[in-house]
Amino acid sequence: DDSIFAGTAKDDKSFFLPAGTSRAALVQPLSGNAKITLFDTGSGSVSAALTIPNINMSRPAYTASYENGILLADDRHAAFVSVDGICEWSAVLPQKSSSGESWNYLTYTSSGFLVFCRTSWAVSGYRVAQDMQTRSNSGGKKVLTDYSSFIKSEGTDSTPFDVRAITGEIGSGLTGDDRRGALIQGMYGRKEITWTQELLDAGRAYLSYLRSSGSGGRPAPSVFNSDMTGTDRMLRQLSLYxxxxxxxxxxxxxxxxxxxxxxxxxxxxxxxxxxxxxxxxxxxxxxxxxxxxxxxxxxxxxxxxxxxxxxxxxxxxxxxxxxxxxxxxxxxxxxxxxxxxxxxxxxxxxxxxxx
Known part of the structure; x- marks a missing residue:
């Protein structure tokens, strides 16, 4: 339909965005507002059209495409339009430049947060949408957890690393340069739970050894005696997590x-x-x-x-x-x-x- 493009010019700052897997969105500035026309990419036909007020697409601050729609923002307002042509939410943004903290970049997460990167190097996030289907907590209460949720408590059997069963050396898997380097650089991702448990098991075993040695009895032979260097390297890892x-x-x-x-x-x-x-x-x-x-x-x-x-x-x-x-x-x-x-x-x- 040529009427969609009526009144547009090459320099009017109109642009296209993908909208999901089967839609494309034409975004046009319209007197300080944003006119959106959604097309079916298979047939080329118009599937929806709407105007979002107060978003000046002559000076967009952020635009992005998602599986379920598109996000449009200038430096004062933002809105999310679904692939069905529905404005699911709109929001007034913090002032981009102010006497307080200013921001110079924003993004939107699939979990419904607008995230602002501020000039002070701080990052702020605001929830603007709630997907009710993701709320699986049937009790309706927030469950706060820390790292104890992922590690076994002291005395638990079948821990992944039992230093008490080792003779000779503690082992380069726990104390080697590769692991220390990964910990310092932060390059350990999914290994964190396993590595944390291994180090915690080894540290608890060493604490048990120290306490038995100080109880007055004769301590049993231990890898901590035979591998002083490995013990030292293990102890230095305790600060790296x-x-x-x-x-x-x-x-x-x-x-x-x-x-x-x-x-x-x-x-x-x-x-x-x-x-x-x-x-x-x-x-x-x-x-x-x-x-x-x-x-x-x-x-x-x-x-x-x-x-x-x-x-x-x-x-x-x-x-x-x-x-x-x-x-x-x-x-x-x-x-x-x-x-x-x-x-x-x-x-x-x-x-x-x-x-």
Missing amino acids: GTSTFPPLIAQLLNSEKNSAHMRTLLETAADCAYDPDGSLLDALDRALFSIPVQDAALQLSLCDAVYSVCRFMGRPAFYRHGRDILSNLLSPQYDSRVRTYARRTLTRIADLEL
Whole structure:
């Protein structure tokens, strides 16, 4: 129908968008609005036509095609048109440029969220559509879960990695450079659940070994004795997942470790992790201070760094106070002058965090 194109010109900024698998949408600016004509791509006939008010397609901010329709947006309004020619929703957008946070890019997800990328590097998402068919929770209540939903609790049988059954070396699968490199780069995707479980099993086994060794009895031969390097590499992985799963384990290990080399590794791991949602990591560092021999300046310096890292990462006054209390103990004359100087300097750095 030639009347569809009446009044258009080559420079009127009209354009086509695919709409699903069997439709095409002609989008035309129309006095500050958007005129949409949907065609059946098989027959070429018009299947629907409508006008979306307040969306200026002379200066579109975002357009996109989806299996079930198209999204159109300028810098103030957005709307979604289904393949059947129905405007399923429209929305007023936050100001693109404002005295607050401005945005410079938006996108729409198939789950019904408009997502704004802001100039402050923050990302904000707003639900604009709800697909009722996706709501499978028959109770109507939100079920909040954390990583404990995906990992087995302590003592569960048939874990995928049983370090207690290993002799000789812990194994490069858990402690090798390939896995560490993948964890650092974030390139582990679907392996996360398995790898998390393996490391958690190994860490719990090591904690059990430390506690049995400290109970006064003679400890049984263990891979942790025969493979000190593998044990150290395992401990360094505890900070690489960035979740709430491992900080409590790091805290427990700090309060059970007697080997000075592994203690230094754990202190460095605590500093690298720094995430302490329930305060247990800082509590463990507090207790660890008094288990470190007075003459071991190297461990005391590492402890200063760990305390500062936790305080800086958590960023709350209660952590600052606790951190100051821990480090103030190192100002005692019984400690090496290097330790006292470093503790004083670290206290100043914590004070700077509060400014």
